[in-house]
Amino acid sequence: MELLKFSTAGSVDDGKSTLIGRLLYDTNSLTTDQIQAVEAASKRKGFDYLDLSLLTDGLSAEREQGITIDVAHIYFQTNQRKFIIADTPGHVEYTRNMVTGSSNSQLSIILIDARKGVIEQTHRHFFIANLLRIPEVVVCVNKMDLVDYSEDVFSNIRLEFLDFIKGFDSLHQRITFIAASSLKGDNIVNRTETMKWYEGPTLLEYLETVEVNQDINKSDARFPVQYVVRPHSKEHHDYRGYAGRVVSGSFAVGDEVTVLPSGLSSKIKQIVTFDGEFLQTEPSSSVTLLLENEIDVTRGNLIAKSENLPSAEKEFTAQICWMDTNASISGGKYIIQHSNNRVKAIIKNVDYIVNTSTLEKDTGRKWLKLNDIAEVQIKTASPLFFDSYERNKANGSFIIIDEGTKSTVAAGVIL
Template identity: 50%
Template sequence: MDILRIATAGSVDDGKSTLIGRLLYETNSITKDKIEALESASKRKGLDFLDLSLLTDGLIAEREQGITIDVAHIYFSTPTRKYIIADTPGHVEYTRNMVTGASNAKVSLILVDARQGVVEQTARHLSIAALLRIPKVIICVNKMDLVQYDEAKFEAIKDSLSSLVAQTTFEGQEISFLPISSLFGQNITQAADKMPWYQGNTLLGELEAFEFAESLAHAPARFPVQWVIRPKTEEYHDYRGYAGKISSGTFQVGDVIKALPTGQESTIASIEKFGEQLDRAVAGDSVVITLTTDVDISRGNSLVLASDTQAPQLKDFAAHICWLDHQALSPGKTYLLQHGVNLTKAKISQITERLDVVAQTSSQDVDSLKLNEIGGIQLRTAQPIMADVYAENPSNGAFILIDEFSNSTVGVGFVK
């Protein structure tokens, strides 16, 4: 079965944790002892219903405040598909958690409180979903029970959301709108009997129907080398294999490849996966590639197809950055840039803009970026990195910035 990665987003108290708890409960993904503990905890709180948010809000501070603070990863499955959900916080000060939690997602669930309608965080999360190029966005208008399941209320919110989506830089991404009540299980896995006016899919139906054909298999071929295998035994005295995970594209036995950054060429002699010989391997496969000739290749180098004339080697480039550190980003400072297994020094030469993700505008006269702010930067690396433009090849277009003294990750970047 394939695995679908999902990220939740929404403002504070929009019901993200309850929604995930409901999905777990109705897909029978909770063990009996957990259900008993949930019933006991709900009774202690004086509730006449199950507090399903307790299934995901695991930190003491989260349970005390009734909010999500850190990203939690939740696993469940149906007969046709496995799911991994990143439950991300809603507070504006946790924007960085939403960016990192959603970085590998194929679907973004953005919740809107039916009583509140579109708020600042809705615009923020839509902008981040667009920036990360998440293929499908499902906007769930939650807590419909608190507006008496009113169709007119849902349609008004949908119209506002449609206007906001039109202002956001979505490119080829699917957008769906669903009325739900996660507390009472309306339109989650079963059709909503309280909303007969809604004829669309349930939330689980949307997730099950979504086809995310792995477009990365058709992207430019990229194979970052993680390890060079030289057994040096009598049986394998001349063996030299290059181990790693194909980040994008397809490699086949007989392909003429080029090693970056040296530019040396050779031909693929074999592709091995857990001892099995393959004719071809695609994005996501962890394999060992051997070549017909000995080439100077080491950890951190990349293999690309020799026919790829646009294979990147970037030293001076522009990027979007989400700043994660309490100390503001200022031009002129040097950081460590990690792209895949490659680590090199990088200097921020200029901050080109600060994005207002709510108003969908940008400011060019900027001298710093603060915690959770998103902006544009120009940077120069000590050594070239083999990165693609993020919009064209997300798997090979992202990087992180690390403070070289504290070793903290201070920024997440996307090559422009």
């Protein structure tokens, strides 16, 4: 079955946890014990309905405050697909959590409270989805039951959202609007008669039919080496394989490849997996490559098809999200981890820090604090072999590590 990974984001009390609970409940993805626990907890709170938000708010602080703080991964499936939900926090102080939680998503659900309409946090949620090049965005206008299921309210929110995104230099996704009520179950899994004017799909219908894997790069063959396999046994005395995951594109036996940074070339002799030998790989497959020539290849090297090599630069432009409580230091020494490769680096310049709610760019401040998103210039001690993030997500993203504390301080995408 196909797998769809999607993230959810919403402002405080938009009903995000209830929406996820409704998806699980109405698709019969809950055990009897889970349902009984929610029923008991709902009664203790004095509710005459099931408080489905209790299914996802796992931290005690989340239940007490009624907000999402940490990223939770939730698994369920229907007859059509398997799903992994990254339930991400929406509040501004947890921006870094939303960035990391959404980074592997193929689709993003942005919730809007029908009573409040598009607010500043909605702007930030879409900004992050656009930054991460998530190809599908569902704008779910929730709590339609509290505005009498008004078509005008839904239409006005849709127009307001579309007006905001006109301010982006470029857009990278298809946007779908769904009118729903998570509490009542309208248009989440089941279609109801409350909004006869709504002609779009239910949320589940959309999740089950939207195209998946459309953002996987199938043309640029990239293989970061994770491990050199040398058994040193009598049976495999001269065996030398290079294990890792094909992050994009594909390789076939006989392909001429180049190893970076050495620039040495060879041809693929064998492709070995746990299940046996194959003539060709697919994106995201974990394999061991054997080459015809014994050339120097180590962990952190990149194997690519010789006909299509990545960029090799010591300086590049990137957008980063600062994730550390300590501010960045101008000219401070950091380590860039790009796939399996680590190189020393400095943040040469902060071009601007973006206000994700208004899209305004602050060019004055040259240091970064927690949750800032900025465009920066980075200089590395040795060349980085990359593709732009827009072209190849897997080979265009990185993290920044503080050289002194070894803490991850930022995550970035190469422009």
